Amino acid sequence: MPALALGAIGVVFGDIGTSPLYTLRECLKAAGGVSQTNVYGIVSLILWSIIAVVTFKYVCFVMRADNDDEGGILALTALASGVAPARLRKVLLTLGVFGAAMFYGDSMITPAISVISAVEGVTLIDPHLSEWIVPIALVILTGLFKLQKRGTGAVGTLFGPVMLVWFITLAVLGVGNIASHPAIVRAASPAYAFIFIAHAPATAFIVLGSVFLALTGGEALYADMGHFGKTPVRLSWLCLVFPSLVFNYFGQAALVLSRPSIISQPFFESAPSWALIPLVVLAALATIIASQAVISGAFTMTKQAVQLGLLPRIPVVHTSSREIGQVYVPFINLTLYVAVVFLVLFFRSSDNLAAAYGIAVASTMLLTTLLMYFVTHCLWQWKPVATLAVIGPMALVDTLFVSSNVSKIMDGGWFPLLAGAALFTVMTTWHKGREMVVQQIKNDSLPLAPLISSLTEHPVLRAQGTAVFPGGVADMTPSAFLHNLKHNGVMHRINIFMAGETDSTPHVSDKDRVSVKDLGNGCYSVAVRHGFMEIPNVPAVLRLVEKRIPEWHYEPNEVSFFLGRDTIVATGQSHAMSLWRERLFAFFARNAAQAAEYYSLPPNRVVEMGGQINL
Structure with missing residues (x-):
């Protein structure tokens, strides 16, 4: 448990843990x-927003809705869709897909704003260093993305102690500054938030968009839950992360009241002059780790999306032999890196990036709340009054944050x-395209x-050995089997037809x-179920099939795997999808990872046979 808690501190809380760098300033x-x-009023809003959204909604409530210990909006979508009325399942899938897409948008901005905000501290050391902010940030980000291939576990082990020091530093700096203006603790009363709102409602509404910056790691916290488990995440939040954040925000508020001139950099100004350089270095390390939370979440979500049929096959690398949730997705890593570099070069400062930050993750949080309605009402069997009493206020708070962030769009x-x-x-096109292909x-x-x-x-003539036909449609004859009969005039002694289904x-x-269903004549139909966090492994499945067919023994060197390599042709004749989306689907189908690699098949035992499917 201590090791898992330390790893969670290093991976899960990086995003929300570096929000004090810029939140109060904005x-x-x-x-x-x-x-x-x-x-x-602002520090009171920050405190109660953290309590309401992160502590109550995510840590105490949403994390209860784990899908076999996995979190994230796609895992929640699968959970909600499984219990919701059939007529609403497509609607829930659409909501989940949109929330996942918004999460990817957040995964691009978080590394950029976190690292730049830390590097900007060098201007307090020497104002002439301002022109080096962007190059330094790019070097740091390049190193971070190159480190991803080592895996979440290794990264968490490396980053955990650093973040432990970071949160202790936040608390120490905060307590020291609170001592200079102890009256600031009165802002813990929500009355000051209401006074601020009543004093200038229009301004307070705009300020909520900046207050939301203190909450931006909440959805990543839920998405990364599967890496370490619920208990370590909850203990780390309640015992260390939450108190440290509160102390630091209140400390910055006390310092700003004492010295209003330091409003441009209240975080770095809160440290004594002798500690400024070490604090800038520590902040840079912490913001590298902040980026890790959303990057890890993006990897996890991609793996789920591929299995749920929302994205084309993408190579996924398991980076731990002990923790099944720890993965690395090279394509997503490269895509995020390119997007982050663009953001740094285009916006060039944390002030500009703050204007772009929040709208995506606020939308995801609102969709999470809507999905939780179906989990509480349909799965947990809560009464309608109890469900609305909990979900209603959450949805109202999320709607306020989404609305206040709308002003940032331009x-x-x-x-x-x-x-x-x-x-x-992309996700809706791929999902619909796969449905059309199966129907065709x-x-x-x-x-x-x-x-x-x-x-x-x-x-017909029978060849020795076993022929396996993976990835077929249930109860339908694979084209590769027909081609083998047509062109070679033979079939193998044993034929196994596999049809997969994602649970x-x-x-x-x-x-x-x-x-396993015995079709006679040495042929067997095999229905295979995989979880949405699992990558299909056909050889491993055959070991299970072997136990269901007493007269057959699995010998890898005697098995041939026949795959249909179908070419998708966009005809524009379908009323289900427009021509440009058909062409987009055909493009992704051509460029998806090879089925042999995806199914973990031995390359020297694979036979591919071409075909054509007209949409």
Whole structure:
């Protein structure tokens, strides 16, 4: 437990843990400057927003809705869809896909704003270093993304002690500054937040968009839950992270009241002059780690999306032999890196990036709340009154934060929305395209059982060994089998037809993974179930099939794997999808990872046979 808690501190809380670098500064700028009403009201809003959204909503409530210990909006979508009324399942899937797309947008901005905000501290050491902020940030970010291939576990072990020092430093700096203005602790009363709102409602509404910067790691916290487990995450938050953040925000508020001139950098000004250089270095390390939370979350979400049929096959590397949730996705790593470099070069400062930050993750948080309604009402069997009593206030708070962030769209919020819209289009297009392909295969293919029966009456030559046909459609004849009969005029002694199905749970036990149906004539139909966190492994499945077929023994060197390599042709004749989306789907189908690699097949035992599917 201590090791897991330390790892969670290093990976899960990096994003929310570095928010003090810029949150209070941006709030005061939005409020129009320093005054006692502004400072007390803003720090009170920050405190109660953290309590309501992070502590109550995520740590105490949403994390209960784990899907077999996995978190994230796609895991929640699978959980909610499995219990919701059938007529609403497509709607929930659409909501989950949109939330996932917005999370990717947040994954691009977090590394950029976190690292730049830390590097900007060098200007307090020497103002002439301002021109080096962007180059230094790019070097740091390049090193971070290159480190990802070592895996979440290794990164967490490396980063955990650093973040432990960071949170202790936040607390120490905060307590020291609170001592100079102890009256600031009165802002812990929510009355000051209401006074601030009543004093200038329009300004307070705009300020909420900046207050939200203190909450931006909440969704990543839920997405990364599967890496370390609920208990270590909750203990770390309640015992260390939450108190440290509160002390630091209140300490900065006390310092700003004492010295209003330091509003441009209240975090770094809170340290004594002798500690400035070590604090800048520590902040740089902490912001590297802040980026890790959303990067790890993006890897996890990509793995889920591929298995749920929302993204094309993408190579996923498991980086730990002990922790199944720790993965590295090279393509996503490269894509995020390119996007982050663009953001740094385009916006060039944390002030500009703050204007782009928040809208994407605020939307994801609202969608999470809506999905939680179906979990509480349909799965947990809460009464409607109890469900609305809990979900209603959460949805209201999330709606306020989304609304207040809308004003940021023209100032940079367009980027995460544009990136999210692009990803939403990709995911919905791939999902719909796969449905169309399956339907086309059903229309064009022969039913499997009658064909096998007919081969008894019209025997063909039999080759020694076993032929396996992975990735087929249930009860339909694979095109590769028909091509083998047509062109070679033979079939193997044993033929195994596999049809896979992704379950709504992250993992499926071996005893429930396969079901075997004897079709006669040496042919077997195998239905395979995989969890949405699992990558299909056909050789491992065959070991389970071996136990269900007494007369067959699995010998890897005697098995040939036949794959259909179908070419997708966009015809524009379908009313289900427009021509440009058909072409987009065909492009992704051509560039998806090879099926042999995805199914973990030995390359020297694979036979591919081409075909064509007209959409």
